[in-house]
Amino acid sequence: MNAESAEPARRRLTRAEAKARTRALLLDAAARVFARKGFTGASVEEIAEAAGFSIGALYSNFGSKEALFLELLADRQTDRIAEAAQMLECHPSGTGEAAAELGRLLIDVADKDTDFAPLQAEFWLYAVRNPEVLETMAANLRTPRRALQQVISTSLAQQDAPAEVSAEAVATVVAALFTGLVRQRRIDPASVPEELFGDALKWLFAGINASGAAPSGTE
Template identity: 75%
Template sequence: MSSESDEPVRQRLTRAEAKARTRRLLLDAAARVFARKGFTGASVEEIAETAGFSIGALYSNFNGKEALFLELMAERGLGRVAEAAQTLDRHEAGTGEAAAELGRLLVHVADKDIDFAPLQAEFWLYAVRNPHVLDTMAGALRAPRQELEGLVATWLTEQGAPSEVGADAVATVVAALFQGLVRLRRVDPDSVPEELFGQALRWLFTGIGAAPDRDRPAPEEPAS
């Protein structure tokens, strides 16, 4: 089993840097083991060995494989929101270019990131069967959800959406749409063409933009 000192370093790491490096190596090892064995089949012993650490080192950084998996899930979620934000930095929201690029993002996740989508489904089923995990799962996903809400809030402002439309609710719909289409494409790729996700977002935000704002005074009826 290797140790942290096996790799040459230019200078001595601080305690915080060494801890961050250990956590990173454990997370990377966990991702590989989960991909091979699934969440249920993976063991903390194999994850620690793959990372080159003892079980004690793993438990000094994570409570167990649930915590490892949830941190990986949150990282993936943040990464996808960041990619969407970069797309909207390059192209104005609601344009065909933005829709096309967001569609390609979904297709990449569905077709290339072939290990993690099934793992998410497996962990969701595990959490449902172990209700004590659900609150922990919700907490771990709070950061990517908040990032998505911020992105959605910008979209709503640009669309001139009614004030009663909450970014949190719309973010929930967008996340569910993305996750659902990823799973459906894995099952039936022809039913989810590359352009569908972008089109669906345009339909969603066009409908929101057309909704009446209850805070605005209704137009006066013309005098008869």
Template identity: 60%
Template sequence: MARLSRAEAKARTRELLLDAAARVFAQKGYAGASVDEIAEAAGYSIGAVYSNFGGKEQLFVELLKERANDRVTQAAEILADAEPGEAHRAMSRLVIDVADKDTDFAPLQAEFWLYAVRNPQLMETLAERMREPRDMLTALVGRSVPGAAKADQLSTIIMALFQGLVRQRRTDPDSVPEELFGQALEWLFTGAEADEEQP
């Protein structure tokens, strides 16, 4: 097996720490999770957490951005590969997959929100970390919806809709059928396009 370069080893360590942090934060919440537990779950020393992230709070904030970026990247790949007329159905499947298979997603999203409202002095830091994934989504919406001048507002609504439907599906699966997110996106984009066409 080829030996990893220093940069590759560092990236791998960060990835394993983020994955472990996601599991521990989802299970125990921010307050209940310790750096020791996260390091142990990843198979590293506490020093690895501090050298890569500076501490629990920075790790938590970085995890927020990383997970949001991952979801937007998934959405971009789905839209790039989808046949015409299939994009909304493909996006609906993403909601179902996240809700049904990524059992840490909904608790993590709730934990991120709770952390932000309980720590108003860090609200701007968290908001700043979310701007990159939102900007990525805004660019994607701008390419996907011709004439949508309000792509930034649409991306905010899409993120909130996605998170809300995942949470609702985890709580009451029957209330969020497989096609619901795609249908909601169609309604949203149809309304946005109609608004653009008005004099």
């Protein structure tokens, strides 16, 4: 048996698999180039070259630099939500263990994911000045927001929250709370200790259960 026949035959990627691989490589390259040059400073040519593809491949997969960045942002948010959901599967919401795990997740994002923070701020300013981009940004981030809504819905059911409480509204509050505390932690780390996010969530859910009223704007 020669070496060639001994090696297992490599399965050829399907068209869908090849497309998914190309997108993943472009996203990985974009994350590196954006981190180094910023959103405005990075060019599609540099990103495509870093990924080993043509500019045409980038445009055929994402359509624009803005769409590429928004996909990167949505993927990161989805990953964080999946992490939070996994934590809550191990430790039901409302427990000290769940609060501690969620607090550590926030600290990890605030203290370790420092390259992406300035990019988010830069892109937010860019989107605010370009309404069509802001609309696309809102649409892209609805998918991870729906995933968060599912996690919140489970938490509300576990805690027997009033039926009229909207999981969508609570998910919006939780997302804003997380984002705000991450930014505050980066500005003044001592003001956002590890346990604060978990404590804030306990206060939020305790308030929901105590009031029995839906958050404002959900009627």
